[in-house]
Amino acid sequence: MFFNNLNIIQFGLLLLQGSTTFAKHISSRTCNNCSCAIAETLGPKLSAGASCSYSTAAAPRWSEFDAPDPGLVVNVATESDVLITVQYCNENNISFLAQNGGHGWGQTFHLGLEGLLINLGGLNSTTFNADKTEATIQGGALVRSVVDAAYSNGAQIPTGNCNCVGALGAILGGGFGRLMGLYGLGVDNLLSLNVVTAAGTQLTVTPETEEELWWALRGAGPNFGIVTSATITSYPVTTAENGAWVGSWIFTEDQIEDVVEAVNDLDLLPEMAVFLYYAVSDGTPVVLVSGSYAGANNSDGPNAFASITAVGPVVEEAAWSPFDEVNASGDSFCAKGGYKPAYGAGLAQLVPATWRSIWNEFVDFIAINGTSASTVMVDCYPMEKTRTLPDSSSSYPWRSTINCNAAVIPWYDDASLNAAAVSFGKSVRSLWYETSGTATNATYINYAVGDEPYSVVYGDNLATLETLKGVWDPTGKFDQFFPL
Structure with missing residues (x-):
């Protein structure tokens, strides 16, 4: 139901003028040569709403124990920003990690000052189809915002129980939550996934388009791509039942x-x-x-x-x-x-x-x-x-x-x-x-x-997952969270 965190360093922010389509927000923490160069060259490629910071305070994590400590945080504003950032990292041999809620507490993170954190927090919308039977959740939406959106649309979506956890991060691990007795695991309710792959391509993954990748993402997602948005089954309910x-x-x-x-x-x-x-x-x-x-x-x-x-x-x-x-009782x-x-x-x-x-x-x-x-x-x-x-x-x-x-x-x-x-x-x-x-x-x-x-x-899926890892991420770009 919960958590994990970057070293939180308190720095004042200095707003520097950059490209007309990109505002570089740079902290007083002295950038290393690598992170400075990244900000200067990647920044102009991103959307107007994107930003960079040299401070991990831009994307704090739940726990400072063995937390990633990247040299640069890229705060994306569009799903295309994620694709562009991964392509840039691939071209320049830069390690990266995507983060939404920052609560994954696994101690397998090893991102250091030469690496880059992709903060998905700006991708936080949840939208519904006309009859409220499907919802599209962006990769940075927290459980709280998904539950709020579902409630205001007269629906329920199976999410985790902790409001501040990234909704899709929790779901892709399996997706336990208090509604699973009614609707099943979160992974059982996914309908399609928009994914940025290790090769720097963007795919819409469904059981029909990429059967093996679809299977792997639903349980071991962080090893196979960055899910920038997902469509999931939602369940219309009356206000009295909601x-x-x-x-x-x-x-x-x-x-x-x-x-x-x-x-x-x-x-x-x-x-x-x-x-x-x-x-x-x-x-x-x-x-x-x-x-x-x-x-x-x-x-x-x-x-x-x-x-x-x-x-x-x-x-x-x-x-x-x-x-x-x-879920409010768990906000502590x-x-x-x-x-x-x-x-x-x-x-x-x-x-x-x-x-x-x-x-x-x-x-x-x-x-x-x-x-x-x-x-x-x-x-x-x-x-x-x-x-x-x-x-x-x-x-x-x-x-x-x-x-x-x-x-x-x-x-x-x-x-x-x-x-x-x-x-x-x-x-x-x-x-x-x-x-x-x-x-x-x-x-x-x-x-x-x-x-x-x-x-x-x-479990018994380890060998199959390792084989699929060799197909979809042969050079180990996604190597931070329980890497195969």
Whole structure:
């Protein structure tokens, strides 16, 4: 459902005059020879709305831990700007990385000062066809803007749950979200993709035009191209139905086993999703469960989560919300900057004894000064709709295996805590793997770190993806995010 971040350096911006079609916004950070030359020669080729910056503050990332640190950020304004930038990089042997929300937390980024970041944030529109059954989302649109556009058009689009995450980035990894019980994974709802390839060409990819590339992009997208826009199925709904009942319950640490067992045994209907967190509230570590039930405002939500409330929460809140407000409770995750070396695992089950051990690890870590924003989380979904399609339908590998995605997120501002945070994260992940209920270790790519064997991320699809990588990106232009 979440995150990742560039080193955020605070610099004043100096507006320099350039081409009549390109304004170069250059920070007081001294450019190196390479980045200066790029700005001077690439800038005039781009559209009037595009800009360049030598400061990564132009495209901040969610976490500063092992973040890319490019010499130049190109803020594109049109999909053609992306194509022109990739062509320029190819001609001049320049490494590049495309970014939308900046939350991908994988530690495989290695873009340095000789490289270029393509900031897709200016490509942020979501438009609909006349009957609202299809939507076209640009590559820089965040989940919040897609949900807002869908709501105002009387529709729903299956997106991730975190408002500040790039919508297409999350979808291309697989696309888990609170509506997937009704509509399936995000990748299952894609209809076409506009893609800039490693060769510097622009293709519209569909199952009919490029069957193998279509398969590869839907699960391993960042290895095969930059998706500048995508058309996806949208689902018209009435205003009365376009919302969800959301409940939140706080429990104390002595209730952990009962809470975890209740979440694990919950009968997840298609309208439902459930989330469990370890967090700090008013200085005290607590267990938080949140559940949502999509649809009209009625009694279905309370009834569906009765087994959770039967455990006896010490605090309980519940209300129906329109769908453009449903994700708001997760906005605290959106704060950028700081260090967040997160570790994730895919789970088929939740084991109470494991979560007791993880609680002990969590309490020990947050006892360190400056770590109280840290959290442990897991989100679980009804999988029946997703499993109506075979595993082979896309390169996302775990539809028949994973029921829940778990992540531990150490969160702090003092870089001297990095070693302790990594140790904490790896320890928790090991506990999940030991009792995951899966035949092999499996991790959703959007929750993976990069130190895992790639079979953990790509599963049995790894060999086929490597073969297709040789066809579509033989020189490894797309080599930053879990590169094949």
